[in-house]
Amino acid sequence: METEEKKHRTGLGAQTLYGMGEFMNGGAFVIINTFFTVFMIKALGMPAALAGTIPLVGKVWDAITDPIMGNITDRTVSKLGAKRLYILIGAFAAAITFVLLWVPLPSENNALLYVFYLVMFCLFSTGFTVLMVPYNGLLPDMIDDYALRSKFSTMRMVWSTLGSMICGLVPTMIIKDKTDASMYIKCAAVFGLLFLLTSLGTFAGTWEKQKAPVRVPMKSSFTQGITCFKSRAFTLFVCIYLAGQCGMDFVSGMAVYYVDDVVNSNGNRTVMGLSVLTALMGVLIVSQLIGMAIWGPVMAKTSKRTIILIGAPIRIISTLALIPFSYAGAPIAPILGLAAGIGIGNAATLNGIFSILSDMADVDELITGVSRPGTVGGMATFARKVSAGVSIGVIGLLLQVVGYDSKIANAGKAQAASTQTGIALVFIIMPIILCALLFLFDYKFPMQKAEFEVIKKEIARRKGEEESTTSPEEKAICEKVTGLAYDKLWSLENTKLGKK
Numbered sequence: 001m002e003t004e005e006k007k008h009r010t011g012l013g014a015q016t017l018y019g020m021g022e023f024m025n026g027g028a029f030v031i032i033n034t035f036f037t038v039f040m041i042k043a044l045g046m047p048a049a050l051a052g053t054i055p056l057v058g059k060v061w062d063a064i065t066d067p068i069m070g071n072i073t074d075r076t077v078s079k080l081g082a083k084r085l086y087i088l089i090g091a092f093a094a095a096i097t098f099v100l101l102w103v104p105l106p107s108e109n110n111a112l113l114y115v116f117y118l119v120m121f122c123l124f125s126t127g128f129t130v131l132m133v134p135y136n137g138l139l140p141d142m143i144d145d146y147a148l149r150s151k152f153s154t155m156r157m158v159w160s161t162l163g164s165m166i167c168g169l170v171p172t173m174i175i176k177d178k179t180d181a182s183m184y185i186k187c188a189a190v191f192g193l194l195f196l197l198t199s200l201g202t203f204a205g206t207w208e209k210q211k212a213p214v215r216v217p218m219k220s221s222f223t224q225g226i227t228c229f230k231s232r233a234f235t236l237f238v239c240i241y242l243a244g245q246c247g248m249d250f251v252s253g254m255a256v257y258y259v260d261d262v263v264n265s266n267g268n269r270t271v272m273g274l275s276v277l278t279a280l281m282g283v284l285i286v287s288q289l290i291g292m293a294i295w296g297p298v299m300a301k302t303s304k305r306t307i308i309l310i311g312a313p314i315r316i317i318s319t320l321a322l323i324p325f326s327y328a329g330a331p332i333a334p335i336l337g338l339a340a341g342i343g344i345g346n347a348a349t350l351n352g353i354f355s356i357l358s359d360m361a362d363v364d365e366l367i368t369g370v371s372r373p374g375t376v377g378g379m380a381t382f383a384r385k386v387s388a389g390v391s392i393g394v395i396g397l398l399l400q401v402v403g404y405d406s407k408i409a410n411a412g413k414a415q416a417a418s419t420q421t422g423i424a425l426v427f428i429i430m431p432i433i434l435c436a437l438l439f440l441f442d443y444k445f446p447m448q449k450a451e452f453e454v455i456k457k458e459i460a461r462r463k464g465e466e467e468s469t470t471s472p473e474e475k476a477i478c479e480k481v482t483g484l485a486y487d488k489l490w491s492l493e494n495t496k497l498g499k500k
Contacts (some may be wrong), residue, residue: 008407009206010148019155021087021135022354023198027163028098029388031171031191033194034281037396039102041406043181045112046166048404052396054114055389057272058121058468062091065126068109070161070378074214075436081208083134083141083374090131091199093191097127097419104181129381133207137377140361141208144451147247150304153355159198160350163207165285168192168252171277178256179410199309214372216495224372227479227495228379232446232483235357238383239441240308246383247315247390247434250344255280257399258326262424264333266328276332280339287340291347298348303448306354311348312439316340319431326424349438356445359452366459366464367482369490375427387483398426455481462490 006013032055040051069086076082101124103160105116143149174187216224229235259277266401271279273356301308318341325334357380361373401423408415447455470478475486482489 008086008142008197010143010152014205015152015155016151016159017201018139019157019159019202019491020198020205021131021138021198021202022156022159022387022430023163023428024094024098024128024195025135025163027167027191028094028195029249029384030164030167030252031187033099033180033249033392034256035175036101036189037170037253037399038178038256038390039181039184040113040117042178042409043104043184044113044189045108045406045410046110047400048396048406050110050114050214050396052393053149053401054118054121054392056393058125059386061122062125062382062389065129066133066220066378066385067221067375068128068378070137070372070375071216071218071221071224073134073137073374073377074372076212081141081197081206081210083138084203085136086130086456087138087206088201088203089249090127090129090134091196091203094124094131094199095127095196097124097190098187099185099193099275100124103186105332107399116416125385132381132384133378134188134204134374136357136380136383136483137361137373138206138208139358140373141211141428143358144456146359146449146456148445149358150299150355150379151296153358154299154351156498157347157351157354158289158292159290160354161285161347164434165289166194168281168285169278172275172281177413178260186429191297195386195493211371212374214370215406216375223376225379225382227273227368228360228376230482230484230494231360231363233368233481234360234376234379234451235439236445237353237360237377238437240445241353241358241380241383242387242390243434243438244308244312244353244443245387246391247431248350249388250395250427250430250434251319252281253391253395254285254423254430257423258427260429261404261409261415262328262420263332264328265420269332271336273400279332279336279476283336283339284343284346287343288350291344294344295348295351296433299351299355305442305445305448306352307348308352308442309439311345311352312442313433314345315342315349315435316345316432316439317325318345319428319435320469323424324426326428328420340386340395344473349433349435352442356447357465360449362452363447363481366455366462366478366489367491368495369462370495371490372495394430395426398430399423402426435497451477451481452480458489 037051038047100121138310174182318338361376405417
């Protein structure tokens with residue numbers, strides 16, 4: 001049988017076009033995490049705790065839409081390929097709703113502002129779901145080879161880093177006055193167009209296997225999504241994903257407050273003509289891009305799991321070392337140097353996380369006997385949005401706890417000394433805790449290349465494409481990775497589809 005790899009070009013060009021779909025995923029949440037609460041607090045004057053709850057409430061909506069979109073993707077038959085069809089639709093939906101998220105509402109009524117931006121956030125979240133759920137499930141239906149998947153995933157992370165770089169730097173140059181609401185919508189229009197074009201590039205440059213749809217009732221979408229967690233590997237992956245992404249979301253989400261209200265609170269200092277915030281975000285993201293070039297070959301020689309075990313401690317040590325430099329007027333050079341360490345460590349953890357994601361649909365198929373990468377991708381997308389929403393929500397609440405005054409911020413004045421100390425502690429301690437959890441979850445993760453090959457071989461046996469007999473050692477590996485007894489695998493009972 002001719003494999004998909006042999007039917008299509010899989011070189012650097014194909015990898016690049018596939019990876020472009022990650023530009024929005026890597027960039028949109030950098031802008032949202034960095035500026036959404038700033039937009040509502042400093043430009044619109046909304047209380048910090050109230051502003052921070054909008055993404056948290058939005059996650060309830062995601063809990064509904066992400067599993068449904070996963071189900072829709074797996075049910076759909078299209079000549080374009082089901083996932084590519086929705087990537088095309090989602091490219092426009094996500095880009096347009098991203099712009100709507102930043103429309104400045106001319107009102108001082110906090111209740112009206114809250115309802116309006118909650119609705120806008122849910123609209124964007126839905127558009128993002130339509131795009132990213134099929135994209136997260138696309139690679140397993142393009143590539144079967146473990147090493148080649150890693151190459152495609154690495155290019156995806158390069159585009160994620162480019163998204164983070166551009167979305168981390170350019171908005172700080174456009175939004176020069178954080179109390180001017182009109183600057184945010186100008187920034188959103190620029191990036192809405194970039195997100196559209198890169199997503200369309202992925203649609204144009206990818207392919208997918210044509211296969212029979214999985215007919216699951218729409219009312220069972222959430223139940224089906226939950227059954228993904230029958231997989232021990234997937235459950236640990238989601239824990240890894242949440243800890244890793246939340247850690248960086250805290251860094252990007254608190255960066256404005258850390259720079260403006262702590263390090264730079266006693267004056268508008270610059271670094272080589274750039275604002276301190278622009279310099280900090282630039283170093284974080286450039287170092288992450290450099291890290292991608294470092295960690296790709298390391299991952300090829302070791303494993304996806306190993307580079308996370310290396311990257312998490314680098315992030316912890318670099319973040320912890322910020323403590324002596326977290327005060328008003330602190331020297332900028334050491335802060336930027338440590339930010340480079342955080343970026344390099346993050347490159348390792350991100351690369352490992354997204355490379356692991358592409359293997360989760362195979363583990364799920366061994367458990368259920370059904371190929372449903374859309375459903376698995378839907379739950380992974382939900383996890384990503386949970387990480388962003390929880391981070392923004394907790395940041396808002398913690399800012400309120402440390403005494404952050406939105407009226408003082410809106411007036412462009414300095415926060416109290418105790419509040420500045422609290423901001424610095426949140427910026428440092430929360431990412432350290434999350435990176436420690438990331439290391440722990442990854443240490444327990446049960447699958448590397450050898451285990452993956454056993455899983456793929458076992459799936460081939462179940463489909464009648466492999467005639468060999470499963471050895472006791474292979475059975476033990478299947479049980480370790482899935483968390484289920486060997487005789488319970490490949491059963492519709494594991495999706496509840498086999499139950500009446």
